[in-house]
Amino acid sequence: MPVKRLIVATNTNDILAQSLTTGRHKLETVKPTITPSMDIQVASNFERLLFEIYDRDGTEISRHMEALSSDGGYTIDTKRLERTRSLFTGVAIDETQTRNEMKRVHAETGLLIDPHTAVGVAAGRAHLATNDGPVISLATADPAKFPDSVESATGQRPKPPERLAEALASSERYEVLEGDLKGLQAYIRARSCVGI
Structure with a gap:
């Protein structure tokens, strides 16, 4: 299926949405x-995107990363920002909007969604x-x-998937090994498909 544009959805920690909107990539607290998986300021995938929009110029990307480290930010030049905006749109969703979206989806469809999905x-x-x-x-x-x-x-507590519930209810299995590299290697070798 052809994709016209990708939406970069962020939470209150909106550095990516701000970067796509203003061109300024500035670290904040x-x-x-x-949505703890979105509670970040340095996204490695964004560095990869920069690498592509700067035509794989590693020197230029290093300069940007050094500015991020020393100055707390950098600016994407206008040409590269326009190129990025042709592919991506950044949208920031706050905590209230996230909760409201979980509530709306549940009320309209009966489905429960996690907060990260609600941001998207x-x-x-x-x-x-x-x-x-x-x-x-x-x-x-x-x-x-x-x-x-x-x-x-939503007022509804989600139930874990059956397989996860079974795993959580089962007894924990583990073996204690000595802090010995050769012993660890022998243990792994005995339980792997090495040599097949």
Whole structure:
């Protein structure tokens, strides 16, 4: 399926959305949120994107990374920013919007979604407010991974998938090994398919 544009959905820690909107990539203090996997300031995938939009110029990317380290930020030049914007749109979704999206999806569909997925869905809906569709949003985690946030927003506590529930209920299996490299190697070798 052809893709016209990718939406970079961020939470309150919106460095990526800001970078795509303003061209300025500036480090800020990370704020803890109900979407902890998005509580970042340095995204390695963004560095990879820069590498591509700067025509794989490693020297230029090193300069940007050094500025990020020494000055707390850098600016993407206008030509590269326009090129990036032709592929990506950045949308920041705050905590209230995230909770409201979990609640809305549950009320309208009966489905429970995790807070990270809610950020993506809300960003897609925000994009549709001023752009044509369709928009596809992919779930990023099981809602049972964030039961307190989901229950707070929807009034429903998500149940873990059956296989996970079984694993959590089963007894833990482990073996204690000596801190010996040769012994560890022998243990792994005896339990692997080496030599097959």
